[in-house]
Amino acid sequence: MEGEVGFLGLGIMGKAMSMNLLRHGFKVTVWNRTLSRLALICFSLVYLLSKSQIAFDDVSTLQCHGPKQVRSLDIRSPSSQNLTYACYFEECDELVEHGASVAETPAAVVKKCKYTIAMLSDPSAALSVVFDKDGALEQICRGKGYIDMSTVDSDTSTKISEAITSKGGYFLEAPVSGSKKPAEDGQLVILAAGEKTLYEEALPAFDVMGKKSFFLGKVGNGAKMKLVVNMIMGRAEYIDPHLNDVHKELQSCFLLCSMMNAFSEGLILADKSGLSSQTLLDVLDLGGIANPMFKMKGPTMIQKNYSPAFPLKHQQKDMRLALALGDENSVSMPVAAASNEAFKKARSMGLGDLDFSAVFEAVKFPEGSS
Ligand SMILES: NC(=O)C1=CN([C@@H]2O[C@H](COP(=O)(O)OP(=O)(O)OC[C@H]3O[C@@H](n4cnc5c(N)ncnc54)[C@H](OP(=O)(O)O)[C@@H]3O)[C@@H](O)[C@H]2O)C=CC1
């Protein structure tokens, strides 16, 4: 990646990712919404002070606490042309110490940099940073690359892609699997889709931020893959730490059932969204919910091979007993109850003697569908 890389969004992930780029020798210009608001406050303050009797030397450091704990407003010079640099908040401070430049708007970042990466909270933030006044789109032109690594839906990604490409720019979506620590350690899993040339050009940066990058084809596929992975992750079952060992064993059966149901739903969602089941298995195996069960059962489930290791009828029996235990102890377990329904459905479909992973068939064809 030649020249300077822009980075929009310095939240938990964005800060760690841009720091990694800096540590590996990339020149980075950053922007964050709160920082730009603070810069505005800073400008206003200096204006007011210049109209007042207070000499600047008297206010070299003003403490100020906002939503992001401003460390200080350090007004260094009355005639400073560039007061943005005098106004850091904690997140940005460390990046600046590592050599980052700070820009005032997304447009200013894109103007300065050939490649701009965004890591923003949600679809509305991703859209706002591109389309609003002083947004990235204003400075997109032929040869500029825009890479959105935020987790959004495929419609949002497509909208951004169309706008960027209509101005001659290149677009890549590249959401990530992995959280704060993997981001700090450069161990993210990058799920890119869109312009292949931009993907190839961005690989040196991806190699610094992540341990593995996937190119998944057309825009939308990265967003979809990320959502499938997080859907599976979000369906983990709770194990009450106060239960005794016997009860814990039954609870762990909940976990297994819920995992298998969530996994089945994920495989189906991926397939119906036009994604490769094998790629989903590869992505899951690299992330925080990698586990021996997905690794072992996944390939056989894709092949519809349910030769029994743990018969489904026993798994459903254990679910039933564990739910009874939940009743006894007034433990609310709606996810487990839903999973039990899927196992009951599988039994009614005549799958009881097959492996418990055959619940995949019941999830695939729920009541009334074919
Ligand atoms: N945290 C995690 O473990 C993971 C998160 N992700 C995804 O990465 C993205 C970032 O997550 P994370 O860093 O945790 O989130 P944070 O909440 O820590 O950061 C969100 C960032 O988005 C900015 N932002 C929010 N709204 C707007 C807006 N309207 N205009 C401009 N900027 C805005 C925030 O700016 P400000 O500081 O001004 O509020 C901040 O820089 C999300 O899409 C998340 O789903 C993906 C993998 C893991």
Ligand SMILES: O=CCCC(=O)O
């Ligand atoms: O989007 C958040 C994902 C967190 C993780 O993959 O561990």
